[in-house]
Amino acid sequence: MTAAAWVCLFSPLAAAALIVAGGMRIPARAAGFLATAAVGVSFAAAIVSLASMLTRSSGDRSETSTLWTWLSAGTFHVGLNVLVDPVSVFMMLVVSGVGCLIVGYSIGYVDAVAEERRYFFYISLFVFSMLLLVEAGNLLILLGGWGLVGLCSYFLIGFEHERPAAIAAAKKAFIMNAFGDATMALGLFILVQKTNTLDWGPVFQRSQGLSQTVMVLVTLGLLGGALAKSAQLPLQTWLPDAMEGPTPVSALIHAATMVTAGVYVIVRAHPLFELAPKVQDLAAGLGAATILLAGLVALVQTDIKRVIAYSTMSQIGYMFLAAGIGAYANALFHLMTHAFFKALLFLAAGIIIHALAGEQDMRKMGGLRHLFPRTYIAFLAGGLALVAIPTFAGFFSKDSILAAALDAGWYGDILFAAGMLGAFLTGVYTFRMIFIVFEGEPSPFVREHLHQPQRDLPGVAMAIPVAVLAVLATFGGWIQFAPFWTPISDFINPVAAPLVEASNSEEAIASVVGVLLGLAGIGLAWLVYKRHTVTLPAARPWRAVLEHKFYFDELYNYVFYKPADLVARALGTYVERPLIEGSVDEVGEETADLGSRVSALQTGFLRLYVLAIAVGVSLFALLFVIVK
Amino acid sequence: MTGPNLPAYLLIAGMLFAIGALGVLIRRSPLIILLSLEIMLNGANLALIAFSRHVGNHSGQIFALAVMAVAASEVVIGLGLIVAMARRRLVLDVDLLTTLRG
Numbered sequence: 001m002t003a004a005a006w007v008c009l010f011s012p013l014a015a016a017a018l019i020v021a022g023g024m025r026i027p028a029r030a031a032g033f034l035a036t037a038a039v040g041v042s043f044a045a046a047i048v049s050l051a052s053m054l055t056r057s058s059g060d061r062s063e064t065s066t067l068w069t070w071l072s073a074g075t076f077h078v079g080l081n082v083l084v085d086p087v088s089v090f091m092m093l094v095v096s097g098v099g100c101l102i103v104g105y106s107i108g109y110v111d112a113v114a115e116e117r118r119y120f121f122y123i124s125l126f127v128f129s130m131l132l133l134v135e136a137g138n139l140l141i142l143l144g145g146w147g148l149v150g151l152c153s154y155f156l157i158g159f160e161h162e163r164p165a166a167i168a169a170a171k172k173a174f175i176m177n178a179f180g181d182a183t184m185a186l187g188l189f190i191l192v193q194k195t196n197t198l199d200w201g202p203v204f205q206r207s208q209g210l211s212q213t214v215m216v217l218v219t220l221g222l223l224g225g226a227l228a229k230s231a232q233l234p235l236q237t238w239l240p241d242a243m244e245g246p247t248p249v250s251a252l253i254h255a256a257t258m259v260t261a262g263v264y265v266i267v268r269a270h271p272l273f274e275l276a277p278k279v280q281d282l283a284a285g286l287g288a289a290t291i292l293l294a295g296l297v298a299l300v301q302t303d304i305k306r307v308i309a310y311s312t313m314s315q316i317g318y319m320f321l322a323a324g325i326g327a328y329a330n331a332l333f334h335l336m337t338h339a340f341f342k343a344l345l346f347l348a349a350g351i352i353i354h355a356l357a358g359e360q361d362m363r364k365m366g367g368l369r370h371l372f373p374r375t376y377i378a379f380l381a382g383g384l385a386l387v388a389i390p391t392f393a394g395f396f397s398k399d400s401i402l403a404a405a406l407d408a409g410w411y412g413d414i415l416f417a418a419g420m421l422g423a424f425l426t427g428v429y430t431f432r433m434i435f436i437v438f439e440g441e442p443s444p445f446v447r448e449h450l451h452q453p454q455r456d457l458p459g460v461a462m463a464i465p466v467a468v469l470a471v472l473a474t475f476g477g478w479i480q481f482a483p484f485w486t487p488i489s490d491f492i493n494p495v496a497a498p499l500v501e502a503s504n505s506e507e508a509i510a511s512v513v514g515v516l517l518g519l520a521g522i523g524l525a526w527l528v529y530k531r532h533t534v535t536l537p538a539a540r541p542w543r544a545v546l547e548h549k550f551y552f553d554e555l556y557n558y559v560f561y562k563p564a565d566l567v568a569r570a571l572g573t574y575v576e577r578p579l580i581e582g583s584v585d586e587v588g589e590e591t592a593d594l595g596s597r598v599s600a601l602q603t604g605f606l607r608l609y610v611l612a613i614a615v616g617v618s619l620f621a622l623l624f625v626i627v628k
Numbered sequence: 629m630t631g632p633n634l635p636a637y638l639l640i641a642g643m644l645f646a647i648g649a650l651g652v653l654i655r656r657s658p659l660i661i662l663l664s665l666e667i668m669l670n671g672a673n674l675a676l677i678a679f680s681r682h683v684g685n686h687s688g689q690i691f692a693l694a695v696m697a698v699a700a701s702e703v704v705i706g707l708g709l710i711v712a713m714a715r716r717r718l719v720l721d722v723d724l725l726t727t728l729r730g
Contacts, residue, residue: 604726606661610652 001052002065005084008045008092009131011038016124019117028116032107035120039103039127042096050089058494061086064137064199071140076196081137083200086495090332090488091134091264098256098339099127101465105347106248108461109354119159123252126152130257134264139188139198142265146184146225149261150177153253157245169241176238180228187221190214204271212276219272219279222265226283230262230316233290237552239313243305243360247350250305254312255342260335263316266323267331270496274326281411284324288418291317293550295425299432300546303360304353307433308345311386314422315342318401321415326499327404329492333480334397336488340476341385341393344469348379351462352437357449362433367442371450374463376438378470383434385473387427387518393477395515398423400482403502403510412500416510423514427521435529482507637678644671656721658713662706669699 015038019031026034053061062085071078082088103123110119129152133145151174158170192198194214195206207215226232231239239259243250253259266273266283273280291314298310315338322331352368352375353360369376385392388399402423405416442450480488482502489498502510527533548554644667651664673692680688713720 602729604729606722606725607653610649614649614653 001049002063002082002084004045004049004052005082005088005092005135006065006067008042008049008096009082009128009135011041011045012124012128012131014038016121016128019121019124023117026117029107029111031117031120032103032110035124036100036104036107038124039096039100042127042131043093043100046089046092046096049084050093053084053086053089058490062495064201066137076192078138078140078198080141081199082135082141083137084135086491087264087268087332088135090336090492092131094260094336094339095127095130095134095257098343098469099130099252101468102248102252102256102343102347103127105251105350105462105465106246108458108463109248109350110246111458111461115159119156119246122152122155122159123249126156126252126257130261133261138200139191139203139269142268143181143184143188146229146261147181149229149258150174150181153177153242153258156249156253157242159246159249160244163244166244169238169244173238173242176235177228180225180235183221183224183228185221187218187225190218190221200268207272207275210275215272215276216279219269219276222269222272223279223283226262226265226320227286228262229265230259230320231313232262232317232320233286233293234552236290236294236313237549237556240301240306240309240549243303243309247305247346247353250309251343251346251350254309255346256339259312259316260319260339263319263323263331263335266320267328267496270323270326270328274499280324280326282324284321284411284415287317287320287322287324288415288422289317290314290320291422292418292425295422295429297546297549298429299425300543301429302362304349304362304365304433304437305346305360307362307429308342308349311345311426311430312338312342314426315386315398317422318398318419321419322401322404325405325408325412325415327401327502328496328498329486329489330397330401330404330498332492333488334394334401337385337393337397337473337477340469341382341473344378344382344466344473345386347462347466347469348375348382351375351466354462355450356446359445359449362436364443364445365437366440367438367446369438371442371446372438375466378466379438380434381470381474383430385477386430387522388423388514389518390511390515391474391477393473393475395511396477396479396481399511399514400480400502400507402514403482403507404498404500406506406510407500407502420513420517424517424521427518427523428525431522431525432529435525439530634678634682638675641671641675641678644668644674646671656723658706658710658720658722661722662703662710665706666699666703669695 012035015035018034019026022031062083064081064083066079066081068080069077070080103120106119106123110116113119126149129145129148131145133142133149136142136145154170154174157173158167160166188198191203191207194210195203197203197206207218224235228235239254242253245253273283294310294313294317298307298314301307301310315334319331319334319338322328322334352365352372355372356365359365381392385394388394402416402419405412405419408415480486482489528536545551648664648666648668648671651667652661655661655664673695676688676692676695680686680692710720718724
């Protein structure tokens with residue numbers, strides 16, 4: 001069980017090392033196949049791990065394996081260890097499975113792009129980091145994976161480094177994530193001081209007796225990291241900008257892996273969060289707020305990838321909501337189905353963007369339905385899964401989250417209402433996108449720039465993952481249909497027992513209301529963007545608020561960037577230049593000045609020197625005699 | 629022990645040293661300066677040997693031998709420099725050698 005987990009972890013790292021060591025000696029395409037194969041090996045190893053886990057009884061499925069002690073300080077030890085239990089195996093399967101499809105798709109997408117090998121190095125390293133994060137046997141290794149994931153996302157978002165926008169987006173993502181890393185590290189410091197360990201099991205045991213204040217601080221630290229990584233309010237602004245990266249990167253980072261890390265850490269550290277119920281409520285509330293905010297902003301976006309990015313934020317809001325109220329299995333189930341349909345949406349959008357010479361503006365698209373019939377079907381399947389229409393994947397996972405919210409008291413009812421409103425918004429913005437992009441007549445831009453995907457290697461490499469994901473997005477949700485059959489909950493619950501359990505009637509209410517609202521959203525989008533029978537009121541001020549994404553960027557600019565910039569400039573003008581630069585300059589000038597004066601003594605006349613020596617020695621002799 | 633007393637030796641040694649020092653100070657020819665230096669060293673040697681004999685310790689004599697060796701090597705270098713100057717047809721006057729002036 002643990003041996004397979006180690007293989008799963010190190011296979012992508014080995015691929016990354018090989019690509020670097022190989023350099024120009026291996027063909028560019030071989031690098032892609034190598035990376036895909038390595039992630040495929042990870043997936044196979046994760047399946048082996050799962051299979052051997054299923055042979056054990058449900059109470060005996062957690063195992064820690066330590067390679068060596070990595071760090072020792074007095075009585076505090078941290079080992080390089082992995083924890084293999086249902087939660088981590090579940091995440092390993094999602095990360096490596098969806099990751100494998102996306103890396104395979106990249107073979108087609110970045111084909112003939114310069115520096116292709118660098119791309120595959122980064123993406124292998126990224127998958128390794130993510131697996132390190134989910135398999136980490138202690139919080140320090142988790143933090144290591146956490147930081148590496150942030151670093152790799154920086155590399156990948158800024159992959160097209162000749163475009164300034166991509167570099168700016170990469171820096172923004174890195175800095176926002178570093179903020180989360182810092183709060184997380186602070187939380188860990190408190191844990192080390194209070195419990196003297198960072199291994200999951202002992203931390204959970206020893207934190208039972210700690211005071212409420214300590215637990216709130218620790219969990220706030222962890223939550224800060226989770227919010228930054230998962231792009232939740234108030235650290236969400238980097239995600240839309242991260243769409244500057246290549247499309248498969250958007251799919252990998254913003255669907256299957258990185259952004260779900262926050263949900264994972266809340267589920268993984270749930271015993272800590274349960275000791276600080278207020279922080280749990282905060283997580284759920286921020287998730288609900290993000291659902292609404294992202295849903296509203298998505299309504300006015302014009303970039304196809306940004307619409308999908310906002311929908312990601314919104315869907316992760318559902319997962320935070322679920323993790324916050326204690327419906328851990330539901331959160332992970334939605335994480336899985338979301339990975340399927342969001343990766344599908346991104347990859348299908350990538351096919352269109354690729355065929356339209358890199359254009360991402362939806363206003364220039366239109367009428368693509370008949371030009372890309374198969375992509376249209378795939379995209380539609382992803383959209384229906386996103387809106388949680390029955391029989392598609394999102395239906396099974398999202399509605400059970402909302403049903404669980406109904407079971408969580410009056411606060412849960414508020415969250416339920418927010419989630420339902422979010423479901424309606426999801427219907428509107430998803431089908432606004434689909435109608436604008438696929439319906440109507442082909443626009444002049446499309447007719448001019450279109451080049452159909454070919455049945456060559458890149459075309460096939462892109463088509464296969466999309467087809468697989470379309471099948472998963474359509475049927476993948478059937479694996480669990482609460483309350484009739486619940487294998488995923490049964491699998492996860494022994495490790496992360498839920499705090500809320502939806503009754504059958506709550507499941508029914510959530511499903512009916514959710515589906516009706518989703519359909520209503522689709523209907524509104526149909527009226528406005530297909531039939532054009534309803535025109536939206538202009539409402540300029542509101543529209544401006546949405547187009548500026550609720551002014552979060554501007555707010556952060558004024559609250560953080562501007563004051564820091566002012567202080568730095570003031571320090572530069574009044575301290576750095578006069579004090580630091582001035583003192584260095586003065587020392588140099590004074591030394592040169594003194595030197596030129598002293599050099600007057602150096603006359604070059606030998607006899608003067610001899611005289612000076614003679615007089616000096618005589619004076620010393622005289623002094624000697626006098627003192628004696 | 630025969631011969632003059634210590635002060636007589638020291639007087640001669642001091643005179644030799646002073647004559648040499650004066651020569652180094654007032655003469656311009658590097659050849660004469662070198663010569664004067666040798667006189668100064670010999671003055672010092674005489675003092676060393678006189679003291680050695682006065683105290684009854686042979687270290688001073690051995691030291692005087694060492695000084696002679698140093699003086700010999702010094703002459704080799706000094707004469708070499710003077711020959712080099714003469715070959716380049718430079719005037720043998722130390723006051724004209726002021727290239728190292730600050």
